Amino acid sequence: DAGITQSPRHKVTETGTPVTLRCHQTENHRYMYWYRQDPGHGLRLIHYSYGVKDTDKGEVSDGYSVSRSKTEDFLLTLESATSSQTSVYFCAMGQLNEQFFGPGTRLTVL
Amino acid sequence: KNQVEQSPQSLIILEGKNCTLQCNYTVSPFSNLRWYKQDTGRGPVSLTIMTFSENTKSNGRYTATLDADTKQSSLHITASQLSDSASYICVVTLNTGGGNKLTFGTGTQLKVEL
Numbered sequence: 001d002a003g004i005t006q007s008p009r010h011k012v013t014e015t016g017t018p019v020t021l022r023c024h025q026t027e028n029h030r031y032m033y034w035y036r037q038d039p040g041h042g043l044r045l046i047h048y049s050y051g052v053k054d055t056d057k058g059e060v061s062d063g064y065s066v067s068r069s070k071t072e073d074f075l076l077t078l079e080s081a082t083s084s085q086t087s088v089y090f091c092a093m094g095q096l097n098e099q100f101f102g103p104g105t106r107l108t109v110l
Numbered sequence: 111k112n113q114v115e116q117s118p119q120s121l122i123i124l125e126g127k128n129c130t131l132q133c134n135y136t137v138s139p140f141s142n143l144r145w146y147k148q149d150t151g152r153g154p155v156s157l158t159i160m161t162f163s164e165n166t167k168s169n170g171r172y173t174a175t176l177d178a179d180t181k182q183s184s185l186h187i188t189a190s191q192l193s194d195s196a197s198y199i200c201v202v203t204l205n206t207g208g209g210n211k212l213t214f215g216t217g218t219q220l221k222v223e224l
Contacts, residue, residue, distance in 0.1 A: 042114065042199070042214030043154075090153050096203060096210045097142060101153030 003027040006091050006102040014110050019078040021105050023091030025071075031094060032074040034058075034066060036087040037104075043090065049074055081109045113137045114202050114215035122221045127190055131218045133183040133200030141205040145174050145185050148197040148217065157185070157198075190222045 004025045013019050023032060034046040035058075045058030047066040055066050063085060067075045078085055086109045091102040114135045123129050135143070142161045146154035158167040158174040160183070166175045171188045187194055200215040 040216060042201075042216050043212075044214070045212070092153075096212060097144075097159065098156070099212075101155070103153050104151070 004091065004093050004100055004102040006089075006105050008105060009103065010106045012108045012110065013081050015082055016080050019081050019107065019109075021076040021089055021091075021107070023074040023076070023102055025074075025093045027093060027100075028071060029093040030071070031096075032068065033092040033099065034064070034074065034076045035090045035092065036060065036085075037090060038087050046076065046089075078107075081107075083109050085109050114200055114213050116198075116200050116215040116218050118218060119216075120219040120221070122223060123190055125190060125192060125222050125224055129187050129190060129220065131185045131187075131198050131220070133185070133215055135181050135183070135200070135202045135213070135215075137181075137202040137204045137213050139205045140178065140181075141203040141210055143174075143176055143183050143203070144201045145172070145183075146199040146201060148199055150196070154199055187220075192222050192224070195220060195222045 007022045031050055033048040035043040037043050044060045046060055046064050047058055049055045049068040052068055065077045089105045092099040094100050117132045140162055142159055144159040145157045147157050148154040157172050158169050160167050160176045162178040173186045176183045197217040197219050199217040202213050204211045
């Protein structure tokens with residue numbers, strides 16, 4: 001987890017509310033990623049960023065948006081949370097061949 | 111069907127024993143394969159990475175093997191310790207024309223008991 005943190009670490013919210021998760025890195029990596037991890041599934045890529053203001057969709061991007069206004073911060077927003085978005089969310093940094101993961105955020109949508 | 115299948119799904123062993131975890135993949139064209147260790151409540155941490163030309167890679171008590179012909183990899187843990195209790199995830203990098211893509215296995219949950 002060195003050099004990359006996530007906040008909050010746990011969050012419970014209600015269906016229909018907006019939620020923003022924050023990822024912060026101190027390693028000046030150009031690439032950052034958001035994944036979700038669910039039982040029975042491998043980690044799945046939601047969105048990634050290849051630079052400030054440069055982002056692209058991953059395989060499960062519906063219902064999520066991201067922003068990167070500074071190199072060190074990558075935000076994941078659920079505009080209107082749904083129960084299917086209950087998951088553990090991981091942020092990662094670095095090249096695809098050498099990714100370093102944050103500690104994760106457990107999100108529960110009631 | 112997941113393109114990266116891991117077995118067993120879970121495993122319990124006694125401290126000091128050895129174990130082997132399996133990873134079969136159908137991802138092609140293949141770029142590299144990595145094994146991660148994920149402790150409960152933490153993010154995955156890389157153990158080994160192998161390209162298609164490498165057969166084996168060690169990291170302390172962890173030894174990964176790769177057979178690119180049969181598309182199989184294994185992770186062998188020697189003299190297990192309680193701290194080895196974790197989920198072990200196999201990740202294959204697919205080399206697409208538009209860039210690389212990671213495919214994650216669902217992991218093997220290992221528990222080491224006294």
